[in-house]
Amino acid sequence: MGHRFVPxxxxxxxxxxxxxxxxxxxxxxDIPPEFRTDRLNLSPPLSEQETLWHLRRVLSKNRYQxxxxxxxxxxxxxxxxxxxxxxxxxxxEFLTAYTPYQSEASxxxxxxxxxxxxxxxxxxxxEVVNASMYDWATALGEAALMSCRVTGRRRFLVPHFISPxxxxxxxxxxxxxxxxxxxxxxxxxxGQIDLDHLRNVLSEDVAGVxxxxxxxxxxxxxxxxxxxxLTHRAGALFIVGVNPISLALFKPPGEYGADMVVGExxxxxxxxxxxxxxxxxxxxxxDMKLVRQMPGRLIxxxxxxxxxxxAFCMVLQTREQHIRRERATSNVCSNEALCAIAAAAYLAxxxxxxxxxxxxxxxxNAHYLMKRLAEIEGLDAPAFHAFHFNEFVLRRVDGGTMRxxxxxxxxxxxxxxxxxxxxxxxxxxxxxICSTEVHSKRDLDRFVxxxxxxxxxxx
Amino acid sequence: MTYRQAKYPEPLVFELSQSEREGGxxxxxxxxxxxxxxxxxxxxxxxxxxxxxxxxxxxxRLSQMNFGIESGLYPLGSCTMKYNPRAxxxxxxxxxxxxxxxxxxxxxxxxxxxxxYRLERMLAEIGGVKRVCLQPAAGAHGELLGMLLVxxxxxxxxxxxxxxxxxxxxxxxxxxxxxxxxxxxxxxxxNSTGRVDVEALRAAVSDRTAAFMLTNPNTLGLFxxxxxEIASILHDAGALLYYDGANLNGIMGKTRPGDMGFDIxxxxxxxxxxxxxxxxxxxxxxxxxxEKLEPYLPVPIIQYDEDKDKxxxxxNRPKSIGKIRSFFGNFAVLVKAYAYLLMMGASxxxxxxxxxxxxxxxxxxxxxxxxxxxxxxxxxxxxxxEFVLSAEPLKRETGVTARDVAxxxxxxxxxxxxxxxxxxxxxxxxxxxxxxxxxxxxxxxVDAMKQIAEEARRDPETLKRAPFSTSVSRIDEVRASRRPxxxxxxxxxxxx
Ligand SMILES: Cc1ncc(COP(=O)(O)O)c(C=O)c1O
Numbered sequence: 001m002g003h004r005f006v007p008x009x010x011x012x013x014x015x016x017x018x019x020x021x022x023x024x025x026x027x028x029x030d031i032p033p034e035f036r037t038d039r040l041n042l043s044p045p046l047s048e049q050e051t052l053w054h055l056r057r058v059l060s061k062n063r064y065q066x067x068x069x070x071x072x073x074x075x076x077x078x079x080x081x082x083x084x085x086x087x088x089x090x091x092x093e094f095l096t097a098y099t100p101y102q103s104e105a106s107x108x109x110x111x112x113x114x115x116x117x118x119x120x121x122x123x124x125x126x127e128v129v130n131a132s133m134y135d136w137a138t139a140l141g142e143a144a145l146m147s148c149r150v151t152g153r154r155r156f157l158v159p160h161f162i163s164p165x166x167x168x169x170x171x172x173x174x175x176x177x178x179x180x181x182x183x184x185x186x187x188x189x190x191g192q193i194d195l196d197h198l199r200n201v202l203s204e205d206v207a208g209v210x211x212x213x214x215x216x217x218x219x220x221x222x223x224x225x226x227x228x229x230l231t232h233r234a235g236a237l238f239i240v241g242v243n244p245i246s247l248a249l250f251k252p253p254g255e256y257g258a259d260m261v262v263g264e265x266x267x268x269x270x271x272x273x274x275x276x277x278x279x280x281x282x283x284x285x286x287d288m289k290l291v292r293q294m295p296g297r298l299i300x301x302x303x304x305x306x307x308x309x310x311a312f313c314m315v316l317q318t319r320e321q322h323i324r325r326e327r328a329t330s331n332v333c334s335n336e337a338l339c340a341i342a343a344a345a346y347l348a349x350x351x352x353x354x355x356x357x358x359x360x361x362x363x364x365n366a367h368y369l370m371k372r373l374a375e376i377e378g379l380d381a382p383a384f385h386a387f388h389f390n391e392f393v394l395r396r397v398d399g400g401t402m403r404x405x406x407x408x409x410x411x412x413x414x415x416x417x418x419x420x421x422x423x424x425x426x427x428x429x430x431x432x433i434c435s436t437e438v439h440s441k442r443d444l445d446r447f448v449x450x451x452x453x454x455x456x457x458x459x
Numbered sequence: 460m461t462y463r464q465a466k467y468p469e470p471l472v473f474e475l476s477q478s479e480r481e482g483g484x485x486x487x488x489x490x491x492x493x494x495x496x497x498x499x500x501x502x503x504x505x506x507x508x509x510x511x512x513x514x515x516x517x518x519x520r521l522s523q524m525n526f527g528i529e530s531g532l533y534p535l536g537s538c539t540m541k542y543n544p545r546a547x548x549x550x551x552x553x554x555x556x557x558x559x560x561x562x563x564x565x566x567x568x569x570x571x572x573x574x575x576y577r578l579e580r581m582l583a584e585i586g587g588v589k590r591v592c593l594q595p596a597a598g599a600h601g602e603l604l605g606m607l608l609v610x611x612x613x614x615x616x617x618x619x620x621x622x623x624x625x626x627x628x629x630x631x632x633x634x635x636x637x638x639x640x641x642x643x644x645x646x647x648x649x650n651s652t653g654r655v656d657v658e659a660l661r662a663a664v665s666d667r668t669a670a671f672m673l674t675n676p677n678t679l680g681l682f683x684x685x686x687x688e689i690a691s692i693l694h695d696a697g698a699l700l701y702y703d704g705a706n707l708n709g710i711m712g713k714t715r716p717g718d719m720g721f722d723i724x725x726x727x728x729x730x731x732x733x734x735x736x737x738x739x740x741x742x743x744x745x746x747x748x749x750e751k752l753e754p755y756l757p758v759p760i761i762q763y764d765e766d767k768d769k770x771x772x773x774x775n776r777p778k779s780i781g782k783i784r785s786f787f788g789n790f791a792v793l794v795k796a797y798a799y800l801l802m803m804g805a806s807x808x809x810x811x812x813x814x815x816x817x818x819x820x821x822x823x824x825x826x827x828x829x830x831x832x833x834x835x836x837x838x839x840x841x842x843x844x845e846f847v848l849s850a851e852p853l854k855r856e857t858g859v860t861a862r863d864v865a866x867x868x869x870x871x872x873x874x875x876x877x878x879x880x881x882x883x884x885x886x887x888x889x890x891x892x893x894x895x896x897x898x899x900x901x902x903x904x905v906d907a908m909k910q911i912a913e914e915a916r917r918d919p920e921t922l923k924r925a926p927f928s929t930s931v932s933r934i935d936e937v938r939a940s941r942r943p944x945x946x947x948x949x950x951x952x953x954x955x
Contacts, residue, residue: 003807005542005733006814007897015821015898024813027820027841028713030682035714041584045804048546055798059555061570063563072560075785082484084515089737090548091522092529098538099739100525101877103936104929105464105869108525109738112518115472118947122505127949132740134596137785145639168781172607176641220499251501273551274571275561275786276596277741286949297739301950302939304932306924311931315940321599321631322880326644331635334597334729338737341518348472349514350484352504357485364489387496410564418562441488 003045063415065272069443070415071369073391073434074216075136075163076275077267079245079358080438081346085269088345089338099297099334103313110312113337114299116344123247123347124261125254126283130296132336133280136264137166140210140241141173142282142295142330143262144181147208147237149293149329154179155205157236159193160186163216164423166241179207188426191219191384195226202234208260212241213253217420217432218366218391219384220250228257244268244281244343245436246389248352248359260284267436269346270339279339292319295330358437362390365435365444370394372448373433378455383427390436393420396429398455405454406431412450414443462872465523466930473947475517476507505948524930525738526874532900534822536845536877536889537630537678539708539730541815544802547734547795556794561786565771572770575787576761578797579745585808586704586724587717588747592756594788598705599632601725601744602672604757604783605701606640608723608748609670611755611780612699620669620698626655628679628881633672633703642669649883653679653836657688664696674703675719676710676843678881678889679836680819690720699723699752704744707731708893709816709843712809722749732796743792754778814894815844818901822846822892825905831856831912835884845891847884848876854886859915859922861886866933867914867925871907 002009016024028036046054064070065078072078089095093108100106100113117129133139144156156174158167160183167181174181182201185194193211202209209231213221221227224240231238240253242263253261265279266272284290291298300315321328350358370392374381378398382388394417396402406416417433424430435444509517527533533540550556559568579591595601606623613620623637624645634644647663650656654677664671671693675683683689693700702721708731716724728734729742736742748756758779759772787793803811823846827834831853834846850861865875865888877889892901914922924933944950 003803003810005544005803005807006810006894008814008818008894009810011898012814012817015817019817019820019824024817027813027816030684030840031710031714032684032687035686035719037712037714037718040712040805040808042581042800042805042808045807046801048544048802051546051798051801052550054801055550055553055574055794058573059553059570061568061573062555062559063567064554064558065560066554066558070560070563072562074562076561078558078560080484082511084511086552088515088518088522091519093522093525093527094738095548095735096527096529096540096543097525097738098533098535098540098736098874101535102526102865102869102875103934104866104926104931105526105874106738107930108521108523111469111471111524112521113738114946117945118471118473119506121946121948127952128945134600134740135784137782138596138600163785165782165785169784172780172783173639175607175610176639178641222496222498247501248504249495249501250499271557272560273557274559274568274790276784276789277791278596278785278789286945291943291945298943298945300939301944302934302936305935306932309931311934313934313936313939315936315943315945317940321635323631325631325634326638328631328635328638331599331603331632331639332597333599333632334736334740334742336596336737336741337739338735339741341738344472345514345518348507348509348517349511350506351480351508352506353508354484355504355506357487360492361485361487361489364487364492367493368489368491387493387499406564410567415560415563415567437485444489 065438068413068415069439071417071433071435074418074432075264076272077434077436078272078438079267079436081269081271082349085342085345085349089342094338094341107312110299112341112344114301114312116340117299119344119347120281123244123252124242124283125252126261127286128291129283130294131299132340133282133296133332134336135278135280136262137169139262139280139282140166141170143239143260144170144174144179144208146293146295148177148179150237150290151207153205153207156181156207157184157201157209159184159211161191161215161217162212190386191215191217192221192223192386193227195223198230202230206234206236208237208239210239210241214243214246214389217384217393218388219386220389224256245359248355265339265343268343270342277336277339279336279343293329294319296332296335361437362435365439366390366392369433369435369444369447373451376452376455383430391432391434393427393430394433402429402431408454409450414447414450462870462928464929467520469517469520471947472507472509472517475509475513478508480508480510531872532896532904533874534876534890534892535874536891537705539891539893541733541893542895543733543735544799547798550798551791551794556791569770572761574794574797576763576770578793581800582726582745583747585711586726586747587715588724589750590753590756591745591747593745593793594757594784595744595746596784596789597740597742598725598727598744599636601746602632602636603639604746605723605725606636606642607780608752608755609699610640612752613669615778620667622667623669624663624671628677628883629672630678630703630705653681654683655689657685660689661692664692664698668696668698670699670701672701672703674706676706679847680842680845681837681840682843686719705730706844708812711812713812717749722752728792728796733799734792734795741789741792743789755780757782811894818892818894818896819844819846822890822901826908829909829912831915845889848888848890849884850886850888853912853915857915857919859919861888863923863925864888864911867911867922868907869926870928873904873907
C-alpha cells in the first residue's frame, strides 16, 4: 500500500479505527460477493519515468508536423500555437478547476470565458456565443435541434459538399426527434449553391438551411445574400459553419444574415492532437426567442449583491439539464472550457493584424501550391472555379491514383492531402490539400518538386 | 491566519486594448497575397490590440482569481475532483501527440492507434465490457451515444420501444440524454433507503421499456445492492441496463459494471481517471458495450493485426450508427488517462477506490455528528466515494441554508460541495473528498463545518452574506439572467 497519489494509504489503520472497523473490506460489504472482483487484469504500476519511456517508444511510430510537412485540413488545422498561450492554459487554477458553479470563487475563469464569448462574437459578427460545445460537428447537430425548437419544423438542409463525418454526426443528433436531413445541390464546376434547387426544396417544413463558408472543399460561397434571403422568406433559420481563422479576411456571417453560426475553434490556439480536444463554436443572433433555446453554458456580466462591483456568472441556467432535465435545450454538461480560454488568449494575442497575417499567409501558401501544382502535367487544381481560402481540391487526371501519389510523397517525407475518392467519387482521383503558416516556403517547394517527379514517373 | 483569494480590478481585454499595439508573430515568405473579391472581403475586425506581456499578465491575474484542485480541497460531489498528475500534462504535450492530424495515413500514426487500442482494452477490463468507443467528449455525450445505441439495437431486432426509465435521484444529463435520443422518460421514486425502489421499477418496466439508466453507487453514494434483481427485471423484459459511470471511483477495481449486468457503460475520464477538468472541459466519456451491442458502435473501430503487428481502422461496420463526433475523440485527454492508468496499475486503482471510500466514510461519520447536519438515507450503511449531507435541521433552527453553508466554506480556502443535488434530499450538500486528500485537510474541513454551524446559531445574518474572502462577494445571479449581457459587443451597444 502507498501509491504516491494517495496520501492516506499509510493512515489506513488509524482511520479505520476511528470508524470502529478493522478492515477496509467492511466498507464494501454491501457489494454482493458474486460481483466482487479480486484483481483487475492490468499491469502493476509504472513509475513516472517508466511511463515516459513506454510512451516515447510507442509514440516514436508517429510522424508529426514539424518532422515532416503535413498538408491536411478538412476541419482540423495546424496553426502555430504561441508558447504563452500554452502556458496560460497550463495555469493550474484554470486547468484543474471544475465548471464554475461557485461564481464568487471562479471570477477568473468566468471572465476569461466571457472574453472568449466576446472575442468570437466580434469575429463572427453575432452578439451571442455560448461558452463552447464539444466540436464543430456536435455544434451543428445542436444547431439543427435548436432550429427545430425555434420554428417547430422538422427538416434541415445541408450542402452536398460537407464533411461526411459532420453529416453523420448531424444525422445522429436528428435521429431522436425524427428530423429529416436533406441535401442542397451545388454546382459541380463552381461549388456554388444551386439557388433554383434551394428554392425548390425550401418548403414550409424546413427549420434551417445550413451552408459552410469556406466549404469543406475550400471554396467560398458568393451568393450568401441570396441564400439568406430565400431562407428567411421561407420562415427558416440561416445557419453558417466557419473556420474562424478565415474570418480575419472574409465577411463574417453576422453581416450576411446568419441567425446562427457554428464552427471549429481548434485552430484558435490549439494543436490538432489527432483531432481532439476540439472546440465547438456556437452562436446566435441576440434575439431572446433564439437565446432561450440555446444549448450549453452562457456566461453573463453581473454585479455583486452588495453594491455594484462588476462580476461574471453563468446565466439562463433554466435552459439546462440540471434544472430542466428531459425538457432541457440540450444534455450538454461538461464542455470544452479550457479550449475556449486558449482561443481567448490566442485572439487577444494576435489582435486584428496578427490574425489577418495568419490568415493571409495560410491563403497565400495554399494559392501558391495550387498554382504550382496545376502547372504539373496530369494534375489539375483547383477542382472548383471559385475563390479559395487555404484549402483546395487537387485532381489527378493521368489515370494514376491519389493513393499511389500520397504513398510516393510519404517516401519523400511529405504527407499529402486528404483523399476524397470514397467521399465524393464524382470528383475522380482527388484530394483536399491545406496549407497554413506552419509550412515554410521550402516545404511548399519540396511538395511541388516531389509531385512533379512523381507525375513524370521518376518516382 | 485566514484565507484570501487574490483580487485584481482586472478590466476586460477590450478595455486594455491600445490602438497602436500589435501581436506581430509571423514573417510572411510568399509575397503574392491573392486579391479577395470585394463581395467576400471583410472590412472591419474589432479585436483588442495588446502586447504579449499584457496578455500574459492579464490571464495570470485571472487565473489567480480562480480555484482549482491544485489550490485546495474540492469536495464537489459527483465530480471526483482528484489530483491531476502533472506528468500527464507533459506526456500529452509531446509533439508526437500534439502535432499529428486525424486524417493522416494509418501507417504514420501507429503510435496513436496503439495507445487508443491499449486504452480501450484497459477500460474494457475495468468496466467488464466487450468493446469501448473512445469518441464521446464527455459523460453526457457518452449517455447520448448509449441511448442512440439502444435505439439502433431495438430498431435492428424489430422492436418498438419508446421509454427509458430513470430514478428520481439521477443526474440531469440522464433525463436530457434519453429525451434527445427520442425516448419518453419515465421517472421512478427512490425507496426509503435512498435506493432504487425495486417494486416501483417492476411496475414501470413493460414491453415499451428500452432501457433503465442507473449509476451505481448512486448519487447518494449508496451501493445499489439489489443490482442483480434490478438487472433481471430489465433483462426479463427484454430491455437494456445503462451504467452512468460518473461514480466509478467508488467501486473501481472492487466490482465491474459489466459483471453486475450492465449492457452499456460510460466512463468519465475527467473524473475517475484524473484528467484535469479544465474549468468545464475538455473531458472524455468513452462508452463500453456488451457483445450484443458491439455491431452498432460508431466507426472506426481500431483493430490490431497481430501477424503484421499493425493497427488499422475498421470502417466496414454495416450496422454502425456512424459518428457522434468528428475524428477519434479528445485524443490528448485519452493520452492522459492512459498514462494515469499505467502509473496506477491494477493495485493503484484498487487502492484509490479503497481510500476514496475510506475518506468519504471518515468525513461522513464526523460531519453527521455535528448538530444541524444529518444523513437522511441509510446513515448507518457505509457510503462509497461520496455522501449527501442534509442541512435541513440547521435551516429549520437558524434559517441558514445549504447554499449559505457552501458559500461560507469558500472563506476557509475550500471549494464548496455540490448543493441542492440530488433533489430527493432537502438542503443537500453532496461531498466527495476523493483519495488524493490528506487526512489533515479532511480534519480542517470538519473543523470548518463545525465553525459554520456555530456561526449559524450565533450570527446567521452575517453568514448569509458569505463569502467574504473570495475575489468578489455574493453575486446577483437572478438579475444577471433577467436581462443577460453575453458579450462585449452587446455591452457596448447597450451602453450607447
Ligand atoms: C452522475 C453524473 N452523471 C453524468 C454527468 C455528466 O458528465 P459530463 O459533465 O462529463 O457530461 C455528471 C457530471 O457532473 C454526473 O455527476
